[in-house]
Each structure stands twice: as structure tokens, then as C-alpha cells.
Amino acid sequence: MYCTITDIRGDYAFVTYEDTGITSEVAIALLPFGVDIGDRLKFENYEFSIA
Secondary structure: OOOEEEEEEEEEEEEEEEEOOOOOEHHHHHOOOOOOOOOEEEEEOOOOEEO
């Protein structure tokens, strides 16, 4: 499942999933180091990686 970071506020990033259009709040600690707004991520096996 792919998603895009749409906003970062403090310790949380807001990601929008491409297949559903749903936006979720995710702790920055769960994301790869150095991610920024606009980055596309892959969510697989409960882990995020840069796509």
C-alpha cells in the first residue's frame, strides 16, 4: 500500500493512502529517517519504507 506525506506537525506526520484516500496520523518515529512533506512511502508488513 502506498501513501504520501501531506503534513508534519511536531512528532506526527499525516499520510494519505493512495488506494483509499484516507488520511491518517502516524508518529514520525515509525517513519524512515529524514522523510519530508511530499515523500511517497510504501506501507508493508506494518513498516514504512521510501518508495
